[in-house]
Amino acid sequence: xxxxxxxxxxxxxxxxxxxxxxxxxxxxxxxxxxxxxxxxxxxxxxxxxxxxxxxxxxxxxxxxxxxxxxxxxxxxxxxxxxxxxxxxxxxxxxxxxxxxxxxxxxxxxxxxxxxxxxxxxxxxxxxx
Numbered sequence: 001x002x003x004x005x006x007x008x009x010x011x012x013x014x015x016x017x018x019x020x021x022x023x024x025x026x027x028x029x030x031x032x033x034x035x036x037x038x039x040x041x042x043x044x045x046x047x048x049x050x051x052x053x054x055x056x057x058x059x060x061x062x063x064x065x066x067x068x069x070x071x072x073x074x075x076x077x078x079x080x081x082x083x084x085x086x087x088x089x090x091x092x093x094x095x096x097x098x099x100x101x102x103x104x105x106x107x108x109x110x111x112x113x114x115x116x117x118x119x120x121x122x123x124x125x126x127x128x
Contacts, residue, residue: 005067006074013075043080047073051084 020042021035028034047069054065073080082105089098 002063002066005063006071009067009071010075013072016072017076040077040079043073043077044083047080047084048087 017039020039024035024038050060050065050068054060060068086098086102089101
């Protein structure tokens with residue numbers, strides 16, 4: 001049942017991200033990526049809510065909790081998982097790992113996107 005819920009909620013999360021991003025884009029224009037920004041923040045907020053209700057209060061059955069956390073919010077935004085994992089490292093007093101994960105993920109993620117973009121543009125002959 002857990003895998004079915006992850007898959008079902010994952011699809012719903014992807015569609016929620018897509019349509020919510022379009023809706024936000026109608027009201028808040030570029031160049032700032034408001035859609036992704038709002039999606040990341042709302043995802044981070046609600047993953048915290050689901051985490052507390054599911055793990056600390058047992059108000060959400062385990063399979064449903066995993067379906068929501070991994071499926072819906074995994075499809076909606078991975079930023080929320082990144083935030084939750086950072087918090088869990090802090091709560092476990094793993095401060096060095098928390099700091100490294102919190103700082104290195106966006107920095108190295110940006111460098112990875114840059115590297116992939118530059119490499120691909122170089123290979124296909126596009127502008128850098």
